[in-house]
Structures are given as structure tokens and as C-alpha cells.
Amino acid sequence: MITGQDLRAARESRGVGLGKLADMIGRDKGHLSRVERNVDSRDVTPALVRDYEQALGLTVAATALSGGEPSPAEKGHGRLSKQAEYLDEAPDADDAVGAACQAQLEERGRRGPLVGRDVGTDPEDIVRRRILLQHALTALAAGAVTPALDVIRSGLVSSLTGKDAADVDVDEWEEVAFEYGGAYFTDRPAVLVSNLAADLVDLQGTLDAARGAQYRGLSRVSGLLAGVMAMSLVNLGQFQPARRWWRAARHAADASTDPVVRTWIRGHDATHALYDRRPLTIALTRADEALVIGGSAAYPGVTEALSARAQAYALLGRADEARDAVNHLADLYGQLPASATQDLGTAFGYPQHRLWHTTSYVGTHLGDTDTARQAQEHALTLYPASSRRSRAQVQLHAARCMVIDGYLDEGASHAQTVIDAVPVAHRTAMVLDMGRKVLDQVPVVERERSALAELREMLALPAGPVAP
Template identity: 35%
Template sequence: MKRRILLRGALAAGLAGPGLAALTHTRHELDAALSADHSTTDVGFWESTAERHSFGYSGQTPVDMLSSLLDDFADLRRSLSRAQTVQNRTALCHATGQMAGMAAIVLHDLGQHREAHRWFGTAARAAEQSGDRLLHAWVAAREAMVPLNYGAPQAAALLAEKARHLAGETPSAASALASAVASRAYAVTGDRDRAMKSVAETEALAGRLSPQQRADTWFGYPMQKHFVHTSQALTVLGETDRAYQAQARALELSRAPSLMTRALIAIDQASCRAQDGEQAEAARLTAEAYGGLPAAYRTGLTETRARALHRSLPPGTPGADRLADALGSPV
């Protein structure tokens, strides 16, 4: 509970003070443990712990999810530091890569992109030590979404291509994710040909995945996630008819507690409306989607997307003042 209180306060202040110190200290301990020539025998416990976290927020707020992960890292670090066999250490590095990657995702969603990059660095190191190229590719693809969503699409494209290389030619959840992120990055940079090619390649990969690879976890590439990425790429490309179809399918497949995902899809819909000349409807949809979120979700990625749409509206757009109020910014 104390950790959650510190973390909430730190996030409210931009991740400064005791909360940031605790987060940084935990990451440094993990890095030190990964450098040690040791391990433990409780591999099964950590594999199941990583799997439990992999189902996403499941109704938790991002801060609560991050706090839960940090609580587990304290014990995981001690496990990594005990004497171990090579096999056990490899398995523990795999679980560490998964869990550090999940912590980085949550930090990304909270808008803490610098700290997210640092945690992705720890996740990549652990994944590399585990010998699992697909996990390493997944980490790179997920990290690419940080610069993609926070203003550096060229860097995102480079990371996505690195992930594609690591994933190889065989269809996998990691290769599909890397291709999907690449399509979005190229769309934002204005490279329409490469973006459309990546959209088509992602479609082909998604159709060749096994049921296990399509699992609805952070490590799978479920069709709901596929349509969310497709919606984003097509929205940026101005392919509004196809984007609306992707958004409808994403909403159909979204789990009930997916508050953040549903809000982001609604903002995509609003962006399409604005491109189709319906600016007032775009303002209304965004104000409703963003303003209807609990306070814990009106930060980071959702706020960034809502502000971007607000900035795109012509002066005097009906409903823009309501959106500005929801954002807490002047009209």
C-alpha cells in the first residue's frame, strides 16, 4: 500500500521524488542481478507469475498494475541472485524479460516515456540472456511504440525493423506486432507506400498465426489488437472507410474492462470523422471518450491522443470548448 501511495504521488508530480527513486532502484537491482552468475530453483513460480500479469490490466488502473509488478520484482531480484543452474537462470531471465517489458508498457501508457525506455532496456537485456529471439523481438516491437506515440516516428520505424529482423521469417505474434507497429510508424512519417505494404504484410501474418500465438495476452497478437493497430495506421493514412471497419471489429472483440483501448478506438473514430469534414462530431466523440474515463486513465497515451485531435480542429469548432474543458486546457 505504501508503495502505491508513493507511486501515485510521484506520477502526479511527473515521476519525481521517492516514487521515482523506488522505481529506479528496483530497475538497478534487476540489472545487477542479471549481471550476476547465479539463480534459483523456484522457476515455476516466476513463470506462472509472469503469465498471471500477462493478461493485462483486467480492470486494474495502470498505477495499481505497476505497483503489483514492482512488488514482485523485489522477490524476483533475490531469486536471480541466488546460486542456480544454467537452465534455471535462463528461465528466470525469460520471466524477468517478460515482466520488465510489462512494466515498461504500463509506464508508456502513463506517459512516462523516458522511464519506459529504461525498463525496455532491462527487458531486452534479460530477453537476450534467455536466448529467446521472439521475446527479444517482442520487447523491441513494444519499445517502438514509445517513440511512435510520443513524437519520434522515424525512431519507431527503426526499432520496428529491428524487431522484424529478430523475429525472422516464420509467422509469430512478435513478427505480426513488429509489422503492425512498422505500418503505423511509416504512416506517421508520410511514407505511404511502405505503410500500405506493411498493412498488407500484417494482414497476411495475422491470418497465419496459431491459436496460441493469437492468445489475448500482452505476448500474443489477438485479432482485437490487430484491428486496433490497423485502425491507427489507416486513420493516419486517411483511409477512413477501411479504418471505420477496423474500429468496429476492434470494439466487437474488446473485453468489457478495456477502458483505455475503447477510448483510444473512439478517438481514432473521431479523427476519421474530422478528416471526413465532421469536425463537430469529432470534438463530441473525443470529449465523450476522454471525459468519460476515470481520472486514473486520463493521462499519458489517452491524453496525448485527445490533445492531438483537439489541436487539429479549426478555431470555433462546435464542441471544441467541451473537449478543452475535459482536457483542462484553454480553448
């Protein structure tokens, strides 16, 4: 039986990019990406296989027999596995990062300030950064997540100043970003963070040697990957490093000058600010920035910003403004291109279930349970099964609505059932936050009910593990 992975191996054996193949056979790039990631094996139809074979001039079955490589999102471009070869001889992970950082600072002191030097193309700077990144990967593989990610993030920002000429494959990196946008919903957040870190190291090396349109294209990819990294760290409850990655993502997106990416980063930064313990004013500020950048255009990031604005107003109890934001969101959703509304497989679109998710959130937090329940029904009908975390959040909205309507034990029991059905590695900070909101809705005098004890115990656990 031919799988999506076989199709991918056949395409890559000919060195054909996903976007180019989609144009060659007249099919949607997003659909082909989902097929190649085996999201639904039923999509690997005989007609599709024939299209691949005719476009690529090969027999897919024969290519499959030779064995295919895993996708970049699954293997992190093959970097982390190679670290095992020298991990046994490496010093303690934290010490390695600390020593490398100190060496970098001492070298900077010896060579003087950076002003007046081309940091991105200076050979000594590039070599030093790569040594530091190797230490960072060693630390990451050994479990020292926060210091390692900080080194990688700093290197990414530093590399954004490098503009030497080079022949780099921007399309290939676009495909890597596209795959991570899909893996965000399906992969364990801890695994995704490790794989992203490895690919970001590769990307920094490419950024060091890019300029002009290539530089802007790679900056666009950098922004998207840094954004997915920030979102994944929020899922893991790693809020401080996530905030630093949001800054890196904004920096990269701005360097790309692409309003689609600039608004997407700020829209999702605003939404995640609702969960990572930042003041709600930050969420509103990021949303406003996205709306200013987007102007009158209908971008997925602008709809995400309106979603964040509506949710923030609901949390602040500003009911009229929250409802106005939802109405504005619904109007703008109708103007989005099909490429955004039909993108069910990645985090880069804005399909209809996101609109209903926001409506459910706002209705629930304003106590408008009738509106919320209608939105929940629509959202759960439209959400794909692979979006287990998002589905769980909407189901927890329903649990909170039960509590609001006076069904305390039933609401608590439903919340417990929902969270229990989510694998531990996918019980993200965002899922657990919604569970806590169910408990918070219970009147203080009723919180000693036995039906709440198990839910309280479940919510006391941390978000999915940091290490893969």
C-alpha cells in the first residue's frame, strides 16, 4: 500500500518542491502537504499516485521500496540524533552553554564593539556562533531546555543582520515551515520544540549567507518558525522563554516586510498572551499592532488579532466591546481568501472552526451560555479529530457553561472526562487553563464538593513534559 510518506520520498528523489509539484499537477499545496504527512490515508488515491508518477517520471512503488526519509518536521532535519555521537564526551549541558556564552562575551570584549562591523558576515562571528550553537544542541539534547533555546534564539536574531550573497533554497524552507504549521496540532509539544530547535540552527546558517529577496524570504520563514516555537513553549508552560521567542518572531517577521507574517505573529502573540500570565493590556496591544499593519486587508493574522481582542474584552467584562469584536471578526472572516478558510491542516490559516471557537469562548466568559453552546456545537462539528487540544478547550467551555447554569457536579465531571481523554503529553497549559476556569466558576462555598476533588488533583499537574 502506498502511503503519503512514499509520495513525499518520490517527490524529494527528484528534487521537486511541494509548491512546484502542486502547480504541475493542478492540486492544492495544503492538501498535498496533508497527504504527505499521512493525516488521512484515504487521500492517497490511485488518481493522485498517477499524477505524482506522471509529473515526476517515476514509479512511486519502486521509489517506496528503496526506503524514504522522514519529514523534516518529524526528524528536525536530522540534527538532534547526531548529537548522541558526542554527548557521552560532552561536559555537563548547563556548564557547556555557560562556558560557551562566557567565551563569546570575552571574545567580544577582545575584539571591541560590534558597531561598524558586519556581524552577519564576519567569519569569526559566524564560526563562534556555530560553536555556541553546537553547545546549545548538546544542552538541549541533555534536557537543559531554557538556556539552550535562549542561545539558539539569540543566534537567530543575530543572523538576521547577515546579508552575504548566496544561493539558498527559500522554497525548501517555506515547505519546512508549512510542515511545522501542521505538526503543531498533531505532534507532542516537547518533541516539536526539540525538532524546531534543530531546524532553526540550520536556518541560522542559511541566513548568514543570504541577502535581498532571499534574505526577506528566509526572514519570513524565521518568523513563522519562531512563532511556532513560542506557541509550543506556551503549550509546555514555559512562559518566560516563550515571551523571548515572541520577540524574536516579531523581529524576523518585520525583517521580512511581509504583512501576512507580521500580522500572523502579532495575532497569535495576542491570543497566547491570554494564557501565559501576561497582562491583558499586552494582548490588546499586540492585537492593535496587527490591525494597524493589516489595514483594510483580510489576512489570517488580522482575524486572529480580532479573536484575541474579543477574548480579552470578555475576560475584562467589557461585554459590548467583546460582542462588537466578534461581529467584526465574522465580517472579516467572510472576506478571507479560500486559501485561509480552507486550511484545516496548519496553524497558518483561519478556518471556520476558529471563528466558532472564539464565539464559544466569549459567550462562555460573558455567561451567555445559549450563544456559547450553539458555537460549541458548530466548532466541534468542524474541528478535525487531529486538533485534540483545541477540541478539548471547546469541550471545557461547555463544562464551564454547565457550572454557570448551576450544574456544578455535572460540569466538574465533564471537565474531568475531557482532560482525562487528552494524552498527558498533549495536556498543554492552554488546556489546563481552561480546566482551571471551570473550577474558578464554582462558588467558593461549594468548592469542597467531592465531585471537584479529582478535577482539582488533575489540574495540579504541570503541562505536558518538557523533554521528549
